[in-house]
Amino acid sequence: MSRLVVVSNRVAPIQEGEATAGGLAAGVLDALRQKGGLWFGWSGDVTEASAPKPHRTVGPITLFTIDLSRRDYDDFYRGFANGTLWPALHYQIGLGRFEWSEFEGYRRVNDLFAQALAPMVQPDDLIWAHDYHLLCFADSLRALGLTNRIGIFLHTPWPAPGVFMTVPSHADLVRSMCGYDLIGFQTEIDRTGFVDYLVRYANGERLGSGAVRVYDRVVKTGVYPIGVHVDEVRAQAETPINRRQATRMRAFLMERLILSVDRLDYSKGLRQRFAAFERFLADFPAQHGLVTFMQIAPPSRSDIETYQRIRRELEGEAGRINGRFAEVDWVPLRYLNRSFPRNVLMPLYAEAQACLVTPLRDGMNLVAKEYVAAQDPEDPGVLILSEFAGAARELDTALLVNPYDESGMAKAMDRALSMPAEERRERHQAMLQVMRENSLERWRDRFERDLRGG
Ligand code: ADQ
Secondary structure, three states, X not given: OOOEEEEEEEOOOOOOOOOOOOHHHHHHHHHHHHHOEEEEEEEEXXXXXXXXXXXXXXXXXXXXXXXXXXXXXXXXXXXXXXXXXXXXXXXXXXXXXXOHHHHHHXXXXXXXXXXXXXXXXXXXXXXXXXXXXXXXXXXHHHHOOOOOEEEEEOOOOOOOHHHHOOOOOHHHHHHHHOOOOEEEEOOHHHHHHHHHHHHHHOOOEEEEOOEEEXXXXXXXEEEOOOOOOHHHHHHXXXXXXXXXXXXHHHOOOXXXXXXXXXXXXXXXXXXXHHHHHHHHHHHOHHHXXXXXXXXXXXXXXXXXXXXXXXXXXXXXXXXXXXHHHOEOOEOOEEEEOOOOXXXXXXXXXXXXXEEEEOOOOEOOOHHHHHHHHHOOOOOOOEEEEEOOEHHHHOOOOOEEEOOOOHHHHHHHHXXXXXXXXXXXXXXXXXXXXXXXXXXXXXXXXXXXXXXXXO
């Protein structure tokens, strides 16, 4: 069988025997560990010149990374990928900016990736690219003469055409994307947004089964909701040593714990969530002294201004809300601005009576799925989930909320904390069943099969 070549902006820092990480890394690592293969991407280092690093092998996996120059990093990573594309893909067009020079930098880095990888590619290799950093990458490989099967999976949402077209280089981007043979999305809504664009604005013709004839090629599109290793998450939550640690932490908290875990990103709806928790405290005084809301949110992309701003805002809000409601023996909101390892997070999920996952938009949101997987099926907690997270398409027995509706979210918190055990079990069981069907293995196998399939 042909070799798998995975390409992503970052290559996970994997070691032999290391516990599985979240999301992308967990999914592709399994495949690479089983069959061997190559994983290529940016090293994470910014150096004098964009240049390859020596290869490294971990078991059957070859890791190959390149450094980026300061100019490439600024134009590609800070600029077009995270300053323009990320906000547009998450419907946050007011937070985006656009410079043609940064778009050129994005293309330049996609070309650079292609030039570095091409000499290592064998004719029957299957090339699987990930995410919004690499929309032009297949086109760059094609320009070098590669005819391999090349696919991309988008971990982010894909917006409606009217939103995507606010990015001035939308036509160039979509034309480049059509260099891929297969484009995978998290949900049908995302796939429809992309295909609608092809049909309405690029003269695309629907051929059935997700295929579209466009720009003299046939591009296949599909829906592949990413999942989690359900049993592994539960086992991590249950390991006695992890459990003891969680119970010790729990002793410092109030009777009821509402938990949120996110990267610190404006798309995750943290500001609106803090406001909703404040509304909950104002509207449900009977809960005072009984509940702790813990928000874990380590900074990400902290050299980008919009990210610095949201961090400052949240720090201010956390202090203000506690100042307004705290008692000498009760601090309602705990805001932890750092990351925690999975052996701490998973048992903490299991301890929490409710998990608030309320992004303004999210491709999938694996925290929601991890929370469900970590629960004791006999006494599960309640997931409060934004209807704008990809996960809401599958986890429709969660308490679904609109993240822009403060009072609706406040009511959902109160309802979650007082939900009878029978109802909690029914909702949890239904979610668990869907998650077992749409497992991480299935996500990976279906994408690989469709990419091979032609
Ligand atoms: P992210 O935006 O990073 O991922 P998410 O899916 O919620 O969002 O999290 C990915 C992983 O990071 C999870 O396994 C989670 O446990 C871990 N994580 C998140 N916050 C953490 C914290 N504070 N401390 C420690 N670990 C934390 C992108 C897309 C999502 C999509 C994933 C996978 O934005 O929509 O679900 O890719 O496709």
